[in-house]
Amino acid sequence: xxxxxxxxxxxxxxxxxxxxxxxxxxxxxxxxxxxxxxxxxxxxxxxxxxxxxxxxxxxxxxxxxxxxxxxxxxxxxxxxxxxxxxxxxxxxxxxxxxxxxxxxxxxxxxxxxxxxxxxxxxxxxxxxxxxxxxxxxxxxxxxxxxxxxxxxxxxxxxxxxxxxxxxxxxxxxxxxxxxxxxxxxxxxxxxxxxxxxxxxxxxxxxxxxxxxxxxxxxxxxxxxxxxxxxxxxxxxxxxxxxxxxxxxxxxxxxxxxxxxxxxxxxxxxxxxxxxxxxxxxxxxxxxxxxxxxxxxxxxxxxxxxxxxxxxxxxxxxxxxxxxxxxxxxxxxxxxxxxxxxxxxxxxxxxxxxxxxxxxxxxxxxxxxxxxxxxxxxxxxxxxxxxxxxxxxxxxxxxxxxxxxxxxxxxxxxxxxxxxxxxxxxxxxxxxxxxxxxxxxxxxxxxxxxxxxxxxxxxxxxxxxxxxxxxxxxxxxxxxxxxxxxxxxxxxxxxxxxxxxxxxxxxxxxxxxxxxxxxxxxxxxxxxxxxxxxxxxxxxxxxxxxxxxxxxxxxxxxxxxxxxxxxxxxxxxxxxxxxxxxxxxxxxxxxxxxxxxxxxxxxxxxxxxxxxxxxxxxxxxxxxx
Amino acid sequence: xxxxxxxxxxxxxxxxxxxxxxxxxxxxxxxxxxxxxxxxxxxxxxxxxxxxxxxxxxxxxxxxxxxxxxxxxxxxxxxxxxxxxxxxxxxxxxxxxxxxxxxxxxxxxxxxxxxxxxxxxxxxxxxxxxxxxxxxxxxxxxxxxxxxxxxxxxxxxxxxxxxxxxxxxxxxxxxxxxxxxxxxxxxxxxxxxxxxxxxxxxxxxxxxxxxxxxxxxxxxxxxxxxxxxxxxxxxxxxxxxxxxxxxxxxxxxxxxxxxxxxxxxxxxxxxxxxxxxxxxxxxxxxxxxxxxxxxxxxxxxxxxxxxxxxxxxxxxxxxxxxxxxxxxxxxx
Numbered sequence: 012x013x014x015x016x017x018x019x020x021x022x023x024x025x026x027x028x029x030x031x032x033x034x035x036x037x038x039x040x041x042x043x044x045x046x047x048x049x050x051x052x053x054x055x056x057x058x059x060x061x062x063x064x065x066x067x068x069x070x071x072x073x074x075x076x077x078x079x080x081x082x083x084x085x086x087x088x089x090x091x092x093x094x095x096x097x098x099x100x101x102x103x104x105x106x107x108x109x110x111x112x113x114x115x116x117x118x119x120x121x122x123x124x125x126x127x128x129x130x131x132x133x134x135x136x137x138x139x140x141x142x143x144x145x146x147x148x149x150x151x152x153x154x155x156x157x158x159x160x161x162x163x164x165x166x167x168x169x170x171x172x173x174x175x176x177x178x179x180x181x182x183x184x185x186x187x188x189x190x191x192x193x194x195x196x197x198x199x200x201x202x203x204x205x206x207x208x209x210x211x212x213x214x215x216x217x218x219x220x221x222x223x224x225x226x227x228x229x230x231x232x233x234x235x236x237x238x239x240x241x242x243x244x245x246x247x248x249x250x251x252x253x254x255x256x257x258x259x260x261x262x263x264x265x266x267x268x269x270x271x272x273x274x275x276x277x278x279x280x281x282x283x284x285x286x287x288x289x290x291x292x293x294x295x296x297x298x299x300x301x302x303x304x305x306x307x308x309x310x311x312x313x314x315x316x317x318x319x320x321x322x323x324x325x326x327x328x329x330x331x332x333x334x335x336x337x338x339x340x341x342x343x344x345x346x347x348x349x350x351x352x353x354x355x356x357x358x359x360x361x362x363x364x365x366x367x368x369x370x371x372x373x374x375x376x377x378x379x380x381x382x383x384x385x386x387x388x389x390x391x392x393x394x395x396x397x398x399x400x401x402x403x404x405x406x407x408x409x410x411x412x413x414x415x416x417x418x419x420x421x422x423x424x425x426x427x428x429x430x431x432x433x434x435x436x437x438x439x440x441x442x443x444x445x446x447x448x449x450x451x452x453x454x455x456x457x458x459x460x461x462x463x464x465x466x467x468x469x470x471x472x473x474x475x476x477x478x479x480x481x482x483x484x485x486x487x488x489x490x491x492x493x494x495x496x497x498x499x500x501x502x503x504x505x506x507x508x509x510x511x512x513x514x515x516x517x518x519x520x521x522x523x524x525x526x527x528x529x530x531x532x533x534x535x536x537x538x539x540x541x542x543x544x545x546x547x548x549x550x551x552x553x554x555x556x557x558x559x560x561x562x563x564x565x566x567x568x569x570x571x572x573x574x575x576x577x578x579x580x581x582x583x584x585x586x587x588x589x590x591x592x593x594x595x596x597x598x599x600x601x602x603x604x605x606x607x608x609x610x611x612x613x614x615x616x617x618x619x620x621x622x623x624x625x626x627x628x629x630x631x632x633x634x635x
Numbered sequence: 636x637x638x639x640x641x642x643x644x645x646x647x648x649x650x651x652x653x654x655x656x657x658x659x660x661x662x663x664x665x666x667x668x669x670x671x672x673x674x675x676x677x678x679x680x681x682x683x684x685x686x687x688x689x690x691x692x693x694x695x696x697x698x699x700x701x702x703x704x705x706x707x708x709x710x711x712x713x714x715x716x717x718x719x720x721x722x723x724x725x726x727x728x729x730x731x732x733x734x735x736x737x738x739x740x741x742x743x744x745x746x747x748x749x750x751x752x753x754x755x756x757x758x759x760x761x762x763x764x765x766x767x768x769x770x771x772x773x774x775x776x777x778x779x780x781x782x783x784x785x786x787x788x789x790x791x792x793x794x795x796x797x798x799x800x801x802x803x804x805x806x807x808x809x810x811x812x813x814x815x816x817x818x819x820x821x822x823x824x825x826x827x828x829x830x831x832x833x834x835x836x837x838x839x840x841x842x843x844x845x846x847x848x849x850x851x852x853x854x855x856x857x858x859x860x861x862x863x864x865x866x867x868x869x870x871x872x873x874x875x876x877x878x879x880x881x882x883x884x885x886x887x888x889x890x891x892x893x894x895x896x897x898x899x900x901x902x903x904x905x906x907x908x909x910x911x912x913x914x915x916x917x918x919x920x921x922x923x924x925x926x927x928x929x930x931x932x933x934x935x936x937x938x939x940x941x942x943x944x945x946x947x948x949x950x951x952x953x954x955x956x957x958x959x960x961x962x963x964x965x966x967x
Contacts, residue, residue: 043962193962246963256958263954268946270714292957293946295713295939300739304706307699307736311679311710314697315718319710337700427958430951471695471711471718474674479643479689481680481698491645492690 015231021080022235023088024183027105028097029066030059030073033176038075040180040197044189046247046424049237050079053423053540055087055614060277060361067129072104081236085388085540087421089616095179097121097152099130114146116182118175120153148228152178159218165207174215181219186232191220243426250389250418253425254348255285257396259292262318265404265436270312271320272297272305277360278419279324279350302327306334306347313343316440316470318400322348325358328367332375335409337482339379339506342466344403351415353612362612363417365536366588371411372566372595378503380510382406383565385413387539390425392418395563401436406513407465417614418537441467443475458490464509514567520575524558525550530627531579533604535562535592538585538615545620557624562592568599576602581627583607585620636667643693649684654805654831658752659691661811666692669819671719678721679708681728683759685752688723702733705740708747716936719819722749727757730766730786738795743934744823750815751788751828756837789911789926792826793904799825800907801925804845805832810923817925823933844921857910857924862894865920873913881909883920899928
């Protein structure tokens, strides 16, 4: 049968099933096929917090969304165009997100009475007309898979049925003309030692593809041309991987061994898993007894002369606060990574938010300023981690790096940097006095300042530089304990000034503004994609004049921040919190910025920002 | 090297008569004998009177935060097996707010020496009861007597799997020095409880074991491989009762052969645990010395060396290869 090939410039597909159905595997394979096809892409896995919720229920639904396009894109997409639903619960949970009139491909075999009941459907949505506004393809994936895998030696009927996720992948791969080689190679590699499973998955994948090719139900398939990305070598990377690689790069570029201590907590645990495999690079990881110990171990390692890192999420930050305060007093390099998650206390561990900004800036007792850096995209986590380490080592200070659940799990193509493009970081350890053996040697002053107000980093093992430091207030230069009132005021201001001067060493805030905009949309962290996607879309499609800027450094802020804010008539600050950056900017610069707040546990969508910009453009038009 | 090489220029500030002075002097005299230069020693302390200790030894040191010294010391030891790492803590710091870190440093067998100054009181915060204070202790925070049962630090350490456990007394310079030397020579985590007198808030708490005129009959000095005997004329010994428990007996009544022989190197911690519990209250005969010193794998030392070597081998080519791992594609 002749099939029609239609061109599309971008597509959003969501695979959804039970958490045992292998949706994350299928999503990752489809991502690799898509990368091989040369599209730009962004992905968003979404899985339940429970280890394994009851099968077939809405609590157990696991999903993977991918957005791919023939141009550069910035987000995993707001609304899927295509939903693959392996059972009624997956359909029920994901249908609200699907675009109106979108395509639904269901595993018809999954829609039995038992599953319908568990999903809470009173009648079968495939038959009661409730899906009339959509294009629905009913494919008996389980039975077709079982039939395709008949005759495979040693395959149980249960394992045969379990291969249905590869049937779904084969079908969707056909639909969008994805290259099949990456998946075939992956299956052969992954299941090399279990030939029956390997052959079943291959048979299911081919059967899915062939079903698309032959069935009369699907008359159209689509082509998404390769994107024109900047030249270079690319790989897919999620925020967790990029953060780990950034830390290792900082270790290599500084010559300091990487020490990483943390306590398991979602979603930061993945970073521990990733780094613990990197002994080849001299990475020392410790799973500490608690968050406090993790921070303490890292601080000890920093004193001993390592690139010391600890990471956590949500409530783990509360527990680390006291140690971070000590690091402020000790003026030692320490990188603290907060993979932010939704809500106070345990909140929603697998959902995203960016509500720890004010905590990162101010969440310690006393006056205890420190630099804060935030990553904008999954790939940018590499640069942000490297930058956090650079500032920590160069300025001998704890630095908080903010990422979030969305960045950690979501992936995108990353243009690999050349190693010599990466900053060289010089730890500049204090050197032993040349006359170390002489009785006349000058006394070592552990809190003597250089022109950047930094104190020397003298590591144990260095003769002649023995010194004691601690959390009690330091006397200027000597570091001895001091209760002198003037000294405390002096040291408080000095610690503040030392951090403030880092502004001289970070890039100015760059504004994306072709000219003439009245409205600036300013963001930080993982809203980058949605903000810039919305701004480009409105410019491209409707000629709206709107500017966008993004903060990577939240403390100190870039030196020109106030000037940029005052340049625009209106400033919109979208955040996945209740307006934390907006509050900060108002306080620092007395500029009447407008906050757009979203706290649903979901990432910011392009449509959210488009709506906010349109609202303001319309208001301005009416006022004029 | 002499004591002077380990004495900092800071003025020592504890209450006059504090037991900490004696411990400090003993440590400063011992360190030169260990053959580790000052720049390779690191002292880490928490909060409390004992926390000030680090300011007075001329080595590297961190006076850290409440209870966290074992964790910070673990980070140092994990990455620098070339250093001699000491933790100075107290009964409040180490057993209350820092209890978690203490037990985990011990169960990991981190190569650090933990000196727990036990005076059964909170001194720095001015006189509240501590986790080792006896039940019924009347203090500022417990005017009707404390409800809590006390921790037994040595039993706790043994329960955590400590490979070296000892007890000594602040003013017994020679015994303390010997005990600390044994701790320093132990390859893994060493835990030493030091009975320390707080003459301001809990004066005389350990007089039965410590004071002249009492210690002679109450202190049981443990020596590996020797029968456990004590008394002014060594006339008493520890024997096993029918149920296996330890009891005091007059040697003239039971005979030399009935006396239990101390075995600190037995992998089975049963005897050490019995001895640790053998401190009747109010204080009667109390064992001091090395309760347990067994060989066991030391946490992290080999790994630290291996990782440092790996790190030094890594160059930019390896980094480039790491960044490129997995599927890559090229856009021209």
